[in-house]
Amino acid sequence: MRVDARVNTAAQQAVALIMREVKGARAAVISTEDGFEVACHVENTAEVARLSAMASSIAALGAMAGEESGIGRCDNVVIAGEGGHIVMRQIRRTDISLVLSVVASREAIVGQMLYFSRQAARAMEHA
Amino acid sequence: MIEHKILFTGTTGAGKTTAIRAVSEVVPINTDVRNTDPEFAKAMTTAGLDYGELTLDKGEKLRLYGTPGQHRFNFMWSILARGALGVVILVDNSRPQPLDDLDAYLQGFRQLIDEGACVIAVGRLDSHPHPGLERYARHLEARHVLCPVVDTDVREAAQVVQLLELLLLQLESKTTGRQA
Numbered sequence: 259m260r261v262d263a264r265v266n267t268a269a270q271q272a273v274a275l276i277m278r279e280v281k282g283a284r285a286a287v288i289s290t291e292d293g294f295e296v297a298c299h300v301e302n303t304a305e306v307a308r309l310s311a312m313a314s315s316i317a318a319l320g321a322m323a324g325e326e327s328g329i330g331r332c333d334n335v336v337i338a339g340e341g342g343h344i345v346m347r348q349i350r351r352t353d354i355s356l357v358l359s360v361v362a363s364r365e366a367i368v369g370q371m372l373y374f375s376r377q378a379a380r381a382m383e384h385a
Numbered sequence: 386m387i388e389h390k391i392l393f394t395g396t397t398g399a400g401k402t403t404a405i406r407a408v409s410e411v412v413p414i415n416t417d418v419r420n421t422d423p424e425f426a427k428a429m430t431t432a433g434l435d436y437g438e439l440t441l442d443k444g445e446k447l448r449l450y451g452t453p454g455q456h457r458f459n460f461m462w463s464i465l466a467r468g469a470l471g472v473v474i475l476v477d478n479s480r481p482q483p484l485d486d487l488d489a490y491l492q493g494f495r496q497l498i499d500e501g502a503c504v505i506a507v508g509r510l511d512s513h514p515h516p517g518l519e520r521y522a523r524h525l526e527a528r529h530v531l532c533p534v535v536d537t538d539v540r541e542a543a544q545v546v547q548l549l550e551l552l553l554l555q556l557e558s559k560t561t562g563r564q565a
Contacts, residue, residue: 260421291418292430293457311457318416318432326414355419 261296261354268385269297272358272378277301279374282366284342288382289313291355304361313346313359320346334372343368347375349382356382388446390468391552393435394494395475396486397425397454400508402435404475404539405449408546409437415451422455432458434465439549447549462493471502471552475539476521478513484524491530498530502556506537506548 261269269288276286277299284302289295293314298306316335324332337344342363349356358379360371393401397420406413416433435451450465452458466472474490476483487505491498505521516524521534533551537544 290421292421292432293455294421307457308460311455312460314418314432315416315453315458315461316433318418319434322414322416322433354421 260290260294261356264385265351265354265356265382266296268382269356272382273297273299275378275381276358276360276374280360280362280366280371282342282363283360283371284363285309285359285361287313287359288349289357289359291317291357296356302361309359309361313357317346317348317357321348334375336368336372338368340364342366343371345371345375347372347379349379351383358382386444386446388448389470389553389556390448390450391549392450392452392465392469392472392494392497393475394452394462394472394490395454395506396477396480397422397430398427399454399475399477400539401451401454401475402431404473404545404548405435405437405451407539407542408439408549409449410440411438413437430455434461439546441546441550441553445553449549456489456493459493466494466497469497469501471504471556472497473504473506473548473552475537476505476507477509478507478516479509483507484516484521487521487524488528491525491528498532502552502559503530503532504548504552504555505532505534506539507534508537508539510536 273286277283285300285304287298289310293311295306295310320332320335335346345360347358414436417429418432420430431453437449439447452465472494476487518534
């Protein structure tokens with residue numbers, strides 16, 4: 259197991275929160291920062307392993323872009339597609355860093371995705 | 386000024402980040418994160434890319450990109466290969482099956498290898514002499530890949546520069562061959 263049982267339980271609760279609260283949520287995945295799945299809830303055809311690896315790369319690139327541009331650490335990356343949105347949110351615990359990815363359809367409200375992603379991330383950071 | 390985009394790829398721990406760091410004239414950009422994979426005994430691993438720049442004596446500027454090594458990041462391989470002229474594949478000879486490792490990158494970068502240039506750089510040959518360079522050459526020949534295979538220590542800047550010069554030489558001869 260890559261993460262301990264407490265983190266794993268908190269991750270399961272976090273993805274459940276996202277799927278319950280975010281309108282139009284299709285998938286919620288929590289991955290290690292090097293791209294391995296920890297918890298997921300998927301209602302579409304998203305390939306979780308692939309999404310985990312991509313979340314890892316995108317979060318790392320976001321962090322790099324933030325540093326290089328002098329805007330500080332990167333908390334979120336938002337991808338706006340024709341058919342929906344993806345929010346990737348950093349979860350920074352003292353023992354491990356994780357990435358939460360939320361995939362939602364077009365009817366989702368990005369502000370709401372960001373709000374609940376932050377709630378889920380904070381709950382995990384203090385679990 | 387002539388600019389080339391060159392990739393460094395290869396297994397995790399083979400030295401892609403080290404190679405770029407050894408020769409870059411600018412502060413290298415890297416996207417290292419904590420490694421949680423027990424298969425690789427290293428603290429950090431590249432999740433996005435490495436980037437560095439090097440100007441050769443002839444005035445050619447090289448933009449050097451390092452890929453993540455793990456196969457799960459192969460979507461980054463195709464992104465980074467766009468517009469690249471060549472690839473240096475780093476092989477760690479201390480791994481259990483280095484020739485199988487090599488195959489994954491020959492396959493992953495086949496188009497770039499066929500259309501551009503490629504150099505295979507084998508590391509840790511001094512402590513792990515088998516397979517030897519001749520075995521690598523036969524392995525490549527069987528896969529219809531024509532490219533140099535060299536013994537390299539990527540911690541040495543001069544050796545990394547030699548790899549890049551070899552790559553450009555190969556590119557030059559390919560271009561000349563096409564024009565003839």
